Amino acid sequence: MMRRKQFTLTGTSPASATTAAVGAAVGGLDRFSFFEIDAIVIGGTGGTIDLYLQRQVDKTNDIWLDWVHFPQVAAATTKRYTVSSIGNGSIVEVGQMNTALSGSLVLAANTCVGGHPGDAVRLVAVGGAGTSAGATQTVYLSCFEELT
Numbered sequence: 001m002m003r004r005k006q007f008t009l010t011g012t013s014p015a016s017a018t019t020a021a022v023g024a025a026v027g028g029l030d031r032f033s034f035f036e037i038d039a040i041v042i043g044g045t046g047g048t049i050d051l052y053l054q055r056q057v058d059k060t061n062d063i064w065l066d067w068v069h070f071p072q073v074a075a076a077t078t079k080r081y082t083v084s085s086i087g088n089g090s091i092v093e094v095g096q097m098n099t100a101l102s103g104s105l106v107l108a109a110n111t112c113v114g115g116h117p118g119d120a121v122r123l124v125a126v127g128g129a130g131t132s133a134g135a136t137q138t139v140y141l142s143c144f145e146e147l148t
Contacts, residue, residue: 005145009122092111
């Protein structure tokens with residue numbers, strides 16, 4: 001039997017062509033077995049939006065790596081995406097940042113690394129050129145815990 005718990009990562013994307021953490025990180029994920037990710041991605045005013053989920057792989061050394069990069073969304077457009085964390089099986093290049101967002105995002109758009117994210121995830125948004133106002137981004141993280 002599985003128990004499900006849902007977390008919501010939400011906040012406003014950048015109002016310019018910058019990179020920003022959106023909302024608060026979600027922790028306490030270690031106990032869950034697998035994840036379903038549902039996202040409502042809204043392009044800002046005047047520019048595209050790239051939305052990433054990053055996982056904290058090393059809390060001591062402040063290392064966050066790309067986990068999911070949703071497809072880029074055009075200005076003033078709303079897209080909805082669903083992805084499972086179960087298996088990708090491919091080796092993919094990922095970006096590395098710290099809590100202050102120093103580093104780089106490199107995971108290709110429309111890619112999920114798959115697997116377990118570890119204990120914490122966060123939402124990072126990159127506003128495209130011409131963005132003059134952000135939009136509310138929402139990602140639902142459904143976590144499943146196997147009960148024995």
